[in-house]
Each structure stands twice: as C-alpha cells, then as structure tokens.
Amino acid sequence: MTHDQIAARLEGFVRRHFGVARDDPAFSRRAHLFQDGYVDSLGVVELLAFIHEEFGVEVPDEALVPDRFETIEDIARVVHGLVDGRVDRGLADAPPGSWHRGSSRDSGLDSSRAAG
Amino acid sequence: MFQLVGELDPNFGWANGRVVTTPPDQYAPLASEPRGAYACVARGPAGVQIARDALGINKLFWARRTDGELLFAARPRHLVEAGCRFEDIWAVPPGTAVQADPPRRTPRGVAPGPLPLAALAVRIRSELDSYCSALARELGDTPVYVCLSGGLDSTGIAVVARRHLPGLRAVSFDLDWAGSASSGDRVTAARLAADLGLPLSRITVSADELLGLLDTVLSEGIDWRDFNVHAGLVNAALARGIAQQHASDTAAPVALTGDIANELLADYHAEQIGGRTFYALPRVPLSRLRAALVRGLEASHREVGPFRAWGVRAVQPYAVVVDHYMALPETFLGLDDRKPRLCRMVFGDEIPDYVYDRPKTRAQVGGREDGGVLGLCLDRGIDGQVLRARFAALHGIADPALLSRFICGGRYRAALPALGGLT
Numbered sequence: 001m002t003h004d005q006i007a008a009r010l011e012g013f014v015r016r017h018f019g020v021a022r023d024d025p026a027f028s029r030r031a032h033l034f035q036d037g038y039v040d041s042l043g044v045v046e047l048l049a050f051i052h053e054e055f056g057v058e059v060p061d062e063a064l065v066p067d068r069f070e071t072i073e074d075i076a077r078v079v080h081g082l083v084d085g086r087v088d089r090g091l092a093d094a095p096p097g098s099w100h101r102g103s104s105r106d107s108g109l110d111s112s113r114a115a116g
Numbered sequence: 117m118f119q120l121v122g123e124l125d126p127n128f129g130w131a132n133g134r135v136v137t138t139p140p141d142q143y144a145p146l147a148s149e150p151r152g153a154y155a156c157v158a159r160g161p162a163g164v165q166i167a168r169d170a171l172g173i174n175k176l177f178w179a180r181r182t183d184g185e186l187l188f189a190a191r192p193r194h195l196v197e198a199g200c201r202f203e204d205i206w207a208v209p210p211g212t213a214v215q216a217d218p219p220r221r222t223p224r225g226v227a228p229g230p231l232p233l234a235a236l237a238v239r240i241r242s243e244l245d246s247y248c249s250a251l252a253r254e255l256g257d258t259p260v261y262v263c264l265s266g267g268l269d270s271t272g273i274a275v276v277a278r279r280h281l282p283g284l285r286a287v288s289f290d291l292d293w294a295g296s297a298s299s300g301d302r303v304t305a306a307r308l309a310a311d312l313g314l315p316l317s318r319i320t321v322s323a324d325e326l327l328g329l330l331d332t333v334l335s336e337g338i339d340w341r342d343f344n345v346h347a348g349l350v351n352a353a354l355a356r357g358i359a360q361q362h363a364s365d366t367a368a369p370v371a372l373t374g375d376i377a378n379e380l381l382a383d384y385h386a387e388q389i390g391g392r393t394f395y396a397l398p399r400v401p402l403s404r405l406r407a408a409l410v411r412g413l414e415a416s417h418r419e420v421g422p423f424r425a426w427g428v429r430a431v432q433p434y435a436v437v438v439d440h441y442m443a444l445p446e447t448f449l450g451l452d453d454r455k456p457r458l459c460r461m462v463f464g465d466e467i468p469d470y471v472y473d474r475p476k477t478r479a480q481v482g483g484r485e486d487g488g489v490l491g492l493c494l495d496r497g498i499d500g501q502v503l504r505a506r507f508a509a510l511h512g513i514a515d516p517a518l519l520s521r522f523i524c525g526g527r528y529r530a531a532l533p534a535l536g537g538l539t
Contacts (some may be wrong), residue, residue: 034520045398045408052404054278061209061411066521066529103164 001083006055007076013050014072017044029072051075057082117165118186118535122194125174126368126429128251130436133470134252138362149213151436152247153420157188157208164535165215171376172414173435175338175421178533179205186533191421192522193335193511203511203521207528210414214532232396233448237461240440241276247279247436251370259369261287261358262314263351265479266304268459268471269374273433275466277372278312279521286314286346287358287371289350291482293323294491305468311468316527319357323492326353329422330498330511338528340507340519342500343395344416346489351430352422359426360448365439366425375419376434380441382406383455387478389487389494395478403446410442412526431474431482 007029016022018038020027027037033039039047048059063069063078120141123247129136129150136154143160147168155174156167168176189195192205206493231239251400262274262284278284288305290298303317311318329352334340337348354371362369362529380385382405387394398408423430434441448454456472475483482488493499508516522529 009240036522037517041520041523041526042396042398045400045404048408048525049398049400049404061525061527061530064525064527065531066524067523070521 003080010072119199121189124190127154135254168208168212176208202511207530209530215257240437240463245274248277252280258367262372264305269377272463273374287317290320301418314437321353332425334507336425337418339416340503344418348418348422350479355423355426355428370429375432379409415523
C-alpha cells in the first residue's frame with residue numbers, strides 16, 4: 001500500500017467521522033487536525049481505532065508526538081512506516097536533542113497488554 | 117547538569133512486597149519497576165537516574181531553558197516560572213527507568229498464562245491487603261483518611277484499609293448549592309462510615325468556596341478537561357478540609373482514594389444535563405476504550421495534584437493491582453455488571469448491599485439532580501472553553517490552541533532529554 005493510498009483512506013475517515021464540510025477551504029491533508037479543532041482528544045482515540053481496524057497496526061505512544069502526528073500527511077507517513085515495519089518505535093519521534101531509552105517497552109509492565 | 121525546580125510529589129510505589137517511599141530527588145537503584153505512584157530524578161555516583169511509574173501516576177516534566185540548562189519539575193507551571201517556554205515542556209514517558217549504575221535492563225520473563233477470574237480476584241484482594249498493611253507500617257501514627265463517595269470503588273478501599281489502619285478516618289464531600297439537600301454520595305457515605313465504624317469528617321463547601329479553588333486545581337491537576345477539573349475540585353475541597361484539621365501536625369496526612377478503578381474496568385458513561393451530553397467517551401470497542409482510559413491516566417493529576425496543594429499525600433491503592441485488572445478476560449469486560457460482580461469476588465459482603473444496589477454515579481455529580489460540581493460549573497458559565505483558556509492563561513500561553521500539542525491521544529507530549537555524558 002502506498003503512502004498516498006493510506007492518506008486517502010485517512011482523509012475519507014476524518015471527513016466522514018468528524019463531519020468536515022465538503023467545501024471547507026481550510027481542510028486538506030496538511031491541515032493541523034488537532035490544533036485547528038478538526039479532531040479532539042476523544043477523536044484521537046477513534047482515529048487510532050480506525051488505523052488499527054483499517055491497516056492492522058497499532059500506533060505506539062512514541063509516535064503520538066506533535067510535529068510527527070499532526071496532519072493527515074504526517075499520520076499516513078507513520079502508518080506507512082508501521083505497515084512496512086520501517087518505524088523505529090523508540091527513536092522516530094523524539095524531539096531534536098532528545099533520546100528515548102528505558103521507556104515502557106523496557107518496563108516490567110507489559111505495555112502491549114496495557115495499551116490494549 | 118540539571119536542576120530540580122520545586123519539590124516532586126511523594127512516592128508511594130509498590131515493589132517486591134514493599135512500599136517504596138524513597139524521596140524523589142534521592143538516587144536509589146531500582147531492582148524492579150514499582151507499581152503505584154513513583155517518579156525520581158537524581159544524581160548518583162555514576163550518573164543520573166530518571167524513573168517514572170508505568171501508569172504515569174506521579175508526574176515528571178522537563179524543559180531546556182534558553183541558557184541551555186536542563187530543568188525538571190512536577191508541574192509545568194514551575195518550569196514556566198523558572199523561565200521555560202510552555203511549548204518547550206515535555207513529560208518523561210511513563211514506564212521510564214534510566215539509571216547508570218547499574219544500567220537498568222530488566223529481562224522480560226515469560227508471560228504467565230491467563231488466570232481464571234476467581235484467581236485474579238484473589239490476587240487483587242491479596243495485593244490490596246498487602247499494600248495497606250505495608251502502608252500502615254510505613255505511616256505509623258500519621259493521620260490516614262479514606263475518601264468515601266458511597267460508591268463501590270472507595271468503599272472497597274475503605275473495607276480493606278480499615279483492617280490494617282486502626283486509626284483510619286473517613287471523609288466525605290458535599291456541595292452546599294442553591295439550598296439543595298445532602299447529596300446521595302453524602303447520605304451513603306455517612307451511613308457507610310457508621311456501619312464500618314469509621315469517624316467521618318463531613319466537608320461541605322459553598323459554590324463560591326469551591327470555585328475559588330479552580331486556579332489551584334488547573335495548575336496542580338495539570339489538566340483543563342472538564343471531567344478531570346471537576347474531579348479535581350472535589351479533591352481540592354477534601355484536601356483543604358483535611359488540612360484544616362491538621363494544621364499543626366508535623367506529618368502530612370494521607371488520603372486514600374478509590375480512583376483508577378473506573379478506568380481499569382472502563383466503568384464510565386457520559387452525563388446528561390439539560391439535554392446536553394458531558395464527559396462523552398470515544399466511540400470505540402470496550403477493550404480499546406479501556407486501554408485508552410488507562411493510558412489516559414498519565415495526562416492528569418486530578419488526585420495527587422490537588423491534595424498535594426494542601427499538603428495532603430494522596431494514595432491510590434488500585435494503582436498497585438493494575439496488572440491483575442488488565443489480565444481480566446475480555447468476555448468479563450463485556451458484562452454490564454462487571455464492576456459489582458468483581459467487587460463481590462474481591463470484597464464480598466464486607467461491602468454492604470446498599471452500596472452494591474446504588475446506581476453508578478460520578479463524584480463530580482454526586483448523585484444530585486442538579487448535576488453537582490458539573491452542574492454548578494455550567495450554571496456559572498465555566499465550560500470547557502473557559503477552562504482551557506484559564507489553564508492557558510495560568511501557564512503564560514497566548515494561544516490556547518497550543519494545548520492540543522501538550523496532551524495528545526490521552527498522553528502528555530513525552531520524550532527523554534539528552535543528558536550527554538551524565539549517564
């Protein structure tokens with residue numbers, strides 16, 4: 001599946017599920033979904049559920065970082081990486097000058113279970 | 117190097133049958149990851165230790181100031197006051213365990229097979245008993261309260277805690293608003309306290325008194341979303357009431373709460389007031405909803421934060437049994453009566469029937485026709501937008517839209533800072 005195909009499905013879901021007007025001039029695959037109010041905090045959970053249903057992947061916590069998960073284009077990139085197994089869950093999403101180590105993946109808690 | 121701004125919240129972790137109360141700024145290598153509430157950032161002999169419990173109960177934020185200095189704090193507001201921009205603040209991810217000596221690397225064991233429901237119930241009860249017993253030893257004669265709402269979760273904590281904490285007292289919240297009678301929560305809590313033999317402190321606040329706590333709740337609760345702010349207001353009133361009774365004590369009182377159990381069983385529903393829906397839930401399958409609610413525990417400090425503001429240490433015993441709850445079979449999670457059914461197995465008839473028979477209610481509503489704290493806030497025009505704007509103002513944020521970048525998907529924006537050669 002290509003990046004563009006993923007983005008198209010995501011766009012269809014966002015338009016349908018969150019009631020984006022067909023003629024909304026501000027909405028595009030580069031619109032800031034959360035900051036511009038297209039998707040609220042409940043909607044994120046619904047969006048993640050859709051991604052799981054549609055593409056069979058779970059978006060890790062580390063990917064839910066602003067700048068990397070903000071627009072449909074961003075999200076399609078993350079999903080494409082997960083589908084292809086290319087996303088390094090630990091390092092892909094750290095902000096500049098930061099690193100991940102010893103996150104919940106290393107903890108005693110089974111994070112995959114805790115995350116459902 | 118780094119600097120700690122303000123104090124971190126006290127630790128009440130749980131590991132290897134012991135309560136872990138190591139001061140959060142003190143280096144103490146972890147043999148295993150604590151459950152319960154735990155956070156730490158400390159310098160050790162060979163490097164820096166940064167830790168945070170798996171649920172993210174205790175908070176730990178960081179930011180790099182424009183002069184390059186790395187700052188840690190338990191509240192974003194402390195970092196803002198120390199000269200950091202809100203946009204530059206990150207949370208340490210829940211479940212973090214970084215230490216240099218010895219390097220932390222816990223081998224993942226073979227996961228145990230699924231346990232039958234009855235066995236899980238036994239383990240939940242056994243571990244709650246062990247935790248409360250250990251708390252009793254740790255706390256000595258410190259005043260300990262249990263927050264009674266008259267619901268199953270707080271009653272469960274009360275019946276376990278009273279077995280181990282002989283001086284246990286109960287505390288109940290009510291709102292004196294528009295001349296209404298005592299809430300269902302207060303009436304049930306009073307009856308329950310009498311039946312359990314617990315002295316009850318009745319904390320009743322006026323509408324104006326309660327709303328006067330709002331700024332503290334927004335800052336200390338680190339959240340602007342209505343369901344958590346309203347819960348935080350209840351907790352702030354309880355905390356203030358407890359603190360007033362112990363103004364001259366040297367040891368900070370402790371408050372046990374039944375929080376977290378609702379998330380662990382996805383036992384929430386939206387509230388309807390005046391034909392409008394509040395506290396809406398995501399429209400996803402139940403198992404996914406529960407996962408979202410549990411992971412969302414990280415992005416609010418509605419319990420520990422408001423209590424801490426008045427010098428009361430909040431402890432949430434259900435946080436130590438999270439693994440057993442998460443192991444409950446999915447078929448059980450689908451039962452409408454899963455909460456009372458599990459409580460019957462864990463607490464049996466130690467919980468009176470009138471608590472089992474009570475309709476589910478949230479502390480923010482309190483079983484009141486007028487909607488309790490939720491109804492009051494709406495009546496005064498304090499809706500979600502107002503809370504969001506006020507939180508932004510308190511943190512020096514010019515554009516409240518930026519907040520959607522701070523809490524995303526039920527989690528604070530999270531990463532670990534680069535520590536250079538310190539680790």
